[in-house]
Amino acid sequence: MTADGIADATADGTLSSTPATPRALARERTMARIVELGNAQLAECGAGELSVREIARGLGMVSSAVYRYVCSRDELLTLLIVDAYADLADAVDDALAEVDAGSEVDAGSGTGAGADPRARFRALATAMVRWAVVHPERWTLLYGTPVSGYDAPAESTNADGTRVMARMLAIAADAGGAPAAGERHEMHVDPEVQTLLEAHLVEFGVQADAEVGVRAVTAWSGLVGIISAHVFRQLGADAAAVGEQLLASQVELLADLVTGR
Known part of the structure; x- marks a missing residue:
């Protein structure tokens, strides 16, 4: 003990x-x-x-x-960052579990097969949007302007900080990362980028190629960006008035990137 x-x-x-x-x-x-x-x-x-x-x-x-x-203040910041990452990831996991359970009920299987990748992507994105809207200050801590003089220690923040990214990679892998029908083309992935992505895919236990990783990371970056634009009112008052509708359309575009139409 x-x-x-x-x-x-x-x-x-x-x-x-x-x-x-x-x-x-x-x-x-x-x-x-x-x-x-x-x-x-x-x-x-x-x-x-x-x-x-x-x-x-x-x-x-x-x-x-x-x-x-x-x-110290830095140690307090680290505690709050870990807490925010964990809370956000838990919200995403709860949303994914809910959509998977609903899919099993609809199919009448109870086999645990889960929902299709596009439905899972929507659930992940919706959970992130809702969490950010309810906790704008915590979203800002994670994805806003870095705090001057502070570097988050990877050994403390990575485990919870990468959980949602891991879910995104798994969704993209399940979908094959396919674009819309008729639009598929060979993507050139720089060898150094490929090595990096393949290492992370292995780390997360996801079986997929580097192109899938690129699509997932691009969708992830886009999702964080559109949520931040909404939370920080960067698109102006007119856009804020139709924020939910605009976000829904943007999420569908990102879903096309990850799962195809």
């Missing part, structure tokens, strides 16, 4: 069932409260004004005590 009473690995690699100590549970509750207070600060004043001292006030602690949990 670890010093905090968290279950550790046994000799065969499995986790022991030793319950966490009250100390460990108290720490877990405090960390959850820190994230909650950090998100409230984020919504009120933005990432650039985050303050660990304000977190301490919210917890009713002196500043020296809160540094046992989060030692």
